[in-house]
Amino acid sequence: MQGLWYVALLAAFASLNSCNLGFDLGVTAGAILGMQADLGLTDDQVEIFVGIVDLSGTIGAACSFLISDYLGRRRAFTVCASIFIGGIFVQINASGFIALLFGRMIVGLSVGLALSLDPMYIAEIAPAEYRGTFVTWSELALNIGIVLGLGADYLFANLSPSTSWRVMLSCGLPAPILLIIVSVVALPESPRWLVSKGRTQEAKEVLAKLCLEGDNVEQATPTPTLTAAPTPDPCPNQPPSQTIIPLPLPLPLPLPLPLPLTPTPTPTPTPDPYP
Numbered sequence: 001m002q003g004l005w006y007v008a009l010l011a012a013f014a015s016l017n018s019c020n021l022g023f024d025l026g027v028t029a030g031a032i033l034g035m036q037a038d039l040g041l042t043d044d045q046v047e048i049f050v051g052i053v054d055l056s057g058t059i060g061a062a063c064s065f066l067i068s069d070y071l072g073r074r075r076a077f078t079v080c081a082s083i084f085i086g087g088i089f090v091q092i093n094a095s096g097f098i099a100l101l102f103g104r105m106i107v108g109l110s111v112g113l114a115l116s117l118d119p120m121y122i123a124e125i126a127p128a129e130y131r132g133t134f135v136t137w138s139e140l141a142l143n144i145g146i147v148l149g150l151g152a153d154y155l156f157a158n159l160s161p162s163t164s165w166r167v168m169l170s171c172g173l174p175a176p177i178l179l180i181i182v183s184v185v186a187l188p189e190s191p192r193w194l195v196s197k198g199r200t201q202e203a204k205e206v207l208a209k210l211c212l213e214g215d216n217v218e219q220a221t222p223t224p225t226l227t228a229a230p231t232p233d234p235c236p237n238q239p240p241s242q243t244i245i246p247l248p249l250p251l252p253l254p255l256p257l258p259l260p261l262t263p264t265p266t267p268t269p270t271p272d273p274y275p
Contacts, residue, residue, distance in 0.1 A: 003209075003210075003211075004127070004130065006209055006210065007125060007126055007127065007130070007134065007210055008134070010122075010125055010187065010188070011122045011125075011126065011134040011137050012137065013178075013179065013182045013183075013186075013187060014077070014117075014118040014121050014122055014138070014187075015118055015122075015137045015138050015140070015141035016118075016141065016175050016176070016178060016179045016182075017077060017080065017081070017114045017117055017118040017138070017141075017179060018114075018115075018118055018138040018139070018141040018142040018145065019141040019142065019144060019145035019148070019175050020081070020084050020110075020111070020114070020145065020172065020175055020176055020179075021111045021114070021115065021142060021145060022141065022142040022143060022144060022145020022146040022147075022148070022149065023145040023146070023148050023149040023152075023171075023172045023175065024053070024107055024111065024145075024149065024172060025145070025146050025149065026145065026146035026147065026148065026149020026150040026151075026152075026153070027149035027150070027152050027153060027168050027169060027171065027172060028050065028149070029149070029150065029153060030149075030150070030152075030153025030154070030157060030165075030168060031153065031164075031165035031168040031169055032046055032049070032050065032165075033161075033165075034161045034162075034164040034165030034166075034168070035049070035100065035165050037161035038161040038162045038165065039094075039095075039096065039097060039100065041097060045097050048101065049097075049100065049101055049104055052101060052104050052105055052108060053104055053105075053107060053108035053111065054108065055105075055108070056104075056105040056106075056107075056108030056109045056112065057108040057109070057111050057112035057115070058112060059109060059112060060108065060109040060110065060111065060112020060113040060114075060115075061112040061113070061115055061116070062112075063112075063113065064112065064113050064114075064115070064116055064117065067079055067080075067113060068116075068117055068120065069193075072189050072190070072193050073117065073120070073121045073124070073189060073190040073193055074183050074187050074188070074189045074190075075183070076113075076114075076117055077114075077117065077118075077121075077179055077180075077183040077187065078179075078180050078183045078184060079113070080110050080113045080114035080117060081110075081114075081176035081177075081179045081180045081183070082176075082180060083106060083109060083110035083113065084107060084110040084111070084114075084172075084176045085173060085176050085177065085180075086106055086110075087103050087104070087105075087106030087107035087108075087109075087110060088103070088107065088169055088170070088172055088173060089103075090102060090103030090106060091103035091104060091107070091169055092166040092169050092170055118138045118141075119135050119138045121190055122134045122135050122137065122138065123135050124190040124191065124192045124193070125188075125190060125191070125206075125210055127210070127211070145175075148171075149168075149171075149172070152167075152168045152171040152172075153168055156168050156171075188206045188209070188210075189202070189206065190206075191203040191204075191206045191207050191210070194206065
């Protein structure tokens, strides 16, 4: 498979990354009620549990470029999905607030790491004329994930408090597992990242599958930024010549324009009425 349908399939799989974030946002709204009833959480602990994902997500977002640039986009998907799965496992096996909070922080870290990954990957593989359309799929997947999370809350709301929230969170495992399998087996690396690492031939092979019919692969291949080599000195054994840099001459000051000389009119004496 190649061409536009291939790009669309890759964009759909990459959007599973945003679906994980949406599911976590949606499922937490209902799962927190079972957690509070099962573990006896206070209102302050509930607030910390819900808000800690933003703090850890900020840390993950600040470090996102490290894994995406060092490991590549494809392996970054695998790492982020694995961290997300680990955070879910810690949460569903938690028996107290500290373990539950730790799992929540792991989930937030994975969400922050992966938040910019799928739109960046989609933008780098999509043809220019369809790039905006495919990039919006990550936002669409985010909202689909929220709906799926709320649906899991509704389906398992009637279970016992000790079981309901664990089952709700477990429903978030299939998407990252599928993303790991696809990223390892079928997801190609970003051509732009391959070129940045000097693997131009591999980038051309990937672009041959991504380009539309009639596109030139050579023209579509990103060009790496080259650093100009310093010009060698033709006379290395001779002392450097002294170059005299002429100082700029001062600009002439504008001369004042002559003012027109207008004679001052002499006042006419007023005759004395009483000579």
